[in-house]
Amino acid sequence: MIRTLVVGFGQVAANFVVGLERLKSGELEPYGVPLAGYDFGVGVDEVEIVGAIDVDERKVGRDLASIVEGFYGFKNPPRALREVYIYRGLGGEWVKNIFPVRSEEWGESLARVEDLFSELRPDVVLDVTTTQSAPAFSSREELEKAVASGSAAPSQVYAYLALKASKRIGSLVYVNLNPTPVANAPAILELAEQCGCIVLGDDGATGATPLTADLLEHLRERNRRVYSIAQFNIGGNTDFLSLTDEKRSRAKEDTKSSIVKDILGYDAPHYIKPTGYLEPLGDKKFVAMHIWWESFNGAVDELVVIMRINDSPALAGLMVDLARIGWWLKSRGVKGTVYEVNAFYMKKPAPPGSRNVSRYRAYELLKEYLGVK
Amino acid sequence: MIRTLVVGFGQVAANFVVGLERLKSGELEPYGVPLAGYDFGVGVDEVEIVGAIDVDERKVGRDLASIVEGFYGFKNPPRALREVYIYRGLGGEWVKNIFPVRSEEWGESLARVEDLFSELRPDVVLDVTTTQSAPAFSSREELEKAVASGSAAPSQVYAYLALKASKRIGSLVYVNLNPTPVANAPAILELAEQCGCIVLGDDGATGATPLTADLLEHLRERNRRVYSIAQFNIGGNTDFLSLTDEKRSRAKEDTKSSIVKDILGYDAPHYIKPTGYLEPLGDKKFVAMHIWWESFNGAVDELVVIMRINDSPALAGLMVDLARIGWWLKSRGVKGTVYEVNAFYMKKPAPPGSRNVSRYRAYELLKEYLGVK
Amino acid sequence: MIRTLVVGFGQVAANFVVGLERLKSGELEPYGVPLAGYDFGVGVDEVEIVGAIDVDERKVGRDLASIVEGFYGFKNPPRALREVYIYRGLGGEWVKNIFPVRSEEWGESLARVEDLFSELRPDVVLDVTTTQSAPAFSSREELEKAVASGSAAPSQVYAYLALKASKRIGSLVYVNLNPTPVANAPAILELAEQCGCIVLGDDGATGATPLTADLLEHLRERNRRVYSIAQFNIGGNTDFLSLTDEKRSRAKEDTKSSIVKDILGYDAPHYIKPTGYLEPLGDKKFVAMHIWWESFNGAVDELVVIMRINDSPALAGLMVDLARIGWWLKSRGVKGTVYEVNAFYMKKPAPPGSRNVSRYRAYELLKEYLGVK
């Protein structure tokens, strides 16, 4: 049994816990779970949700079944979710303009959350809090100072506390799925190695970015010269709402843009950004992308890609794999981070300084690492 | 020096010879030549056009420079093309409604073209004649009967005669880039093995099909369940005109459709066809594709791809590689056909019965085969 | 009360009867009913379904509620539909390969259906049978011969019989919404005038065609020179299935293509056709359109339109208006056909020889004719 804790209980987490339970009950096919068809010794059935952490006071203390129904409209939520609860997270400065949060003295907050990790004893922590911008702390001192002062981003603080708690409860795997540098923060990575823990991240690779990576790889393999790439994204979920804040948007933009040079080998002019918030679109965002290039003998070709995609379920599907893979890594005594896992599942694969490769390549690397065919 | 002969001098061949000479003179970057950046011991400079074969009487006997300028609008054609000529091909029953051809007794035709191969002594023959439908002859007897009676498709006859001529002039490589089964005809393949020759094919992988293959691979790697695929193609070049003939269209459709099951592992409902002819579009076709699927937790996503692509230069770029690879194979004494080459460059990779893999995978296989990194 | 009879009970009719009853009960807003916001003296409440005619033996004799639920998946169908029935139509030669029909001597069929019209006493007949191809009969003799022999298209026969029945039951309005020439058949139009009846048609203007008309008008008003137009349509409903039959496809193609010259004033090269059948798309078809043109100072612009549209509800929405307008015309003693109505609602507006105008223009004409602002 893989004790799994979710940090940040929004649309993604709701899709994850509902989808997972429906998978386990056989009600649903495992579509959207990349390695569902491969056996590396850890089944979907082994993943068990032990709790969730959130700062929205309307959710704290309630069971997951009532939340997924009341907030996210899932009718007849799986029974299993009635006995799993939401625990109060860390302050809520970052999101207090989005929903009601409770004030608390910061030091108290830190102590309480560290205890929470100790009590829930997770094997795998899946962080799906909303996008936050913060530096990738290099030194332990800097990090601890930023944690203590409250200037580090929530994901960094959660990771720090989880790693600290691991001294009491044993090794765990922290998976960071938002763009905040966690697995890419040298100080956190170093800490993980010292604790015998694993940190995976950053920024779950869903939406248009993985497809863009593979389209660019397709062009590169034909030696076509890309003139420019424009990519627009617009959606109506909390993630897009929070990206209207410019600082957060920049964090996202960086992880999205790095693929161009990494894959093509040159920095083709590009505009790749989350563009706006439009409430009626909900969780099914609209993406438009334009790429054009020079082919043989001076010919100029053009490609437009249009998508309507559900961001949250896509990420939730990856979480099912990541919980299983996390367990697999833990049971093998791996420490630090694992590029072969991050390269496929993350937009900004750790360790810091790693290159993005095409998702096709990453998929091969992943399967090889896990020893599946 | 790689003696290269082109069969079928249309838009593709024109782009090939112009682009190649411009590459050799350093006037052009090798965009659209997949392996331009890899060194496997055979340079682009070594490819030399020794002639072209065609049945259009307006072209026969003229030099390539005048043809590419007069028929295809290339201003200031490379000087080197002034000394390469077009030789009369085989009858022309298949295309007589498209342009003027000369009548000739069939047996005479066969003898004349066989002699032509002997005189021109090609190392590599690149067949870019227009789409033709014909069976994939299994036995030598069937094939020879069909050649003698004129019922085999021109590409099959050309390949047969080239292989026959090889007894006089030594081993050669026949590369068939149209959908007619040549490398996929067991009888021709067997003949190639006996002659110590190589046959590559069939149907050059340009246009929307390779991209579709890689998009499907992208979906498969995420275990998304594809509901359906619709793909339309419309263009204004001779190839589209000839596809308004239903029999030819079917040949094309088959090579295009096989990718769905080969890559996804199940036969998702699809409609993938060259759709129509619209003269003003010229060589830059319009492609529209719709794919939708089920992702995690029942979510339904949708993707639309729109392209304006120049078919002919894209195929011409592959020909530069194929001439070099052909020579590489010949110089190593390879016989028969080579799946690792066909899998990347062809829509229907020989030997018969081979599966289509994603182009990403095929690219890896190809580089491994050639020993490049 | 407007006694309304539907001929052909498929997806369109199902949407019409369900939507109408939901409108009347106030459960639904009248979206998709063009003149819902205009008062010309005839309310939606006045439209009453008195029955439907079909040849599918699985439907004949059953009530509409059970059909819309069983065949078209509408849960909790409106109660009112439980007391309206499906009556057996005319033979079924045209559709016998699609669903089970009953054989009957043709003369008997004709007499029975004529009686049916007399018994049901419709004010308005809405013909939404599937696409059929047949000539636009010019003379009464030709028409009557074709009706008697069974060579006329079903819609023509139904119209003929309805007009004949009008002698017994008084004036009625026959609205033909499929591409078969009915209102555009001079012989039927003449008959309508003699009977004091009204015939509206042909081919309900939904889907991509009206939008194409308005896009072309937009270009014409800026004097842009259109180079070419490509339009693809693919869907999974019975209509698309039946269009895989080439003869029917041609009927459709003609009504679609005529707009180009009518609106632009010159016959820009175009490819506008229902393209194929792909079952999973169901009633929500996929449309892709490409238009490009020359603008000022030689600039070349390009437009691509992509749609996912539900054909059947769109047509059903027009039927609500047409029933009301039909009654309005009848109550004013109009005879023959009315261009101002057809021009907006039909792809091939009668009387024969009429020009297509942009839908914007047609909308103005319609409102003026009805005296609404």
Place this chain on the structure above:
Amino acid sequence: MIRTLVVGFGQVAANFVVGLERLKSGELEPYGVPLAGYDFGVGVDEVEIVGAIDVDERKVGRDLASIVEGFYGFKNPPRALREVYIYRGLGGEWVKNIFPVRSEEWGESLARVEDLFSELRPDVVLDVTTTQSAPAFSSREELEKAVASGSAAPSQVYAYLALKASKRIGSLVYVNLNPTPVANAPAILELAEQCGCIVLGDDGATGATPLTADLLEHLRERNRRVYSIAQFNIGGNTDFLSLTDEKRSRAKEDTKSSIVKDILGYDAPHYIKPTGYLEPLGDKKFVAMHIWWESFNGAVDELVVIMRINDSPALAGLMVDLARIGWWLKSRGVKGTVYEVNAFYMKKPAPPGSRNVSRYRAYELLKEYLGVK
């Protein structure tokens, strides 16, 4: 002869002067000139460029032929342009980060430019300076203060000076084609009426906005309920570069967004903005638009529009009409502004407070006003 002066000599002006001269010499068809086919008594031949005003020091004092060739790549510019010159404009604070400008005392600048108008004696002034944001001055005092202090936008100052000069040189027509409120500034409009002049504007209706207007009209006429509209624009010309400045972007956004409520009758949620700058796209911008709506019986439809359009030539084509119409108005002694002209050619039609109507409707109004059929 219509003495025509261009203010702001960039890509649009270059296309205008080249296109106009090519039209006059019969070298070009008048594509992209909306009323080219209608005779209202003023021919294209009568339009004569008497000069252009700009602040880019690299252009000032040079002839138009050398500028269109050197800056905009038009080979063999029309001879007539060799004898028309560029005169120095007003300061250049707004654009000094984009190209070199000359410093000058502001009061001197004002006097010099007023004299310039007096010397060049234009009948029609076409303002195609780059986007600037400024208030729509209501009172004469405010306006004059802002002009004197340099806080008014350049277009407002140019208009003010031109109107002032008209006292010496007689009535003229000032046409403002950028989003700055000029014809929509009550103070300027009042001034025009007092001087017997005409002010047309604001913001030339090219690009995606007019098409959006007509698509929305199309939906409204079918009573479809629009859920949301997303529209992205990206390009590589100076206009897009200057829009990366947020203040300017807002000016643009306002004129673009007002169409939604004006045409639909309700404020459907929308995101309509110039999105970004991507140099390789040049003057041919990429536009992507998503609209979805509810149709009859609860059906949900979806539309995506993709465009590659050349902004500058499109606007230049409208300028040809506006010069002719300007003259026509002047010769009839019209004063102030004319809604019927603005409604078709402008995104924010004056007088202030006017509603946007669909372009179809505006086109009808325009033709009626000019008395053409």
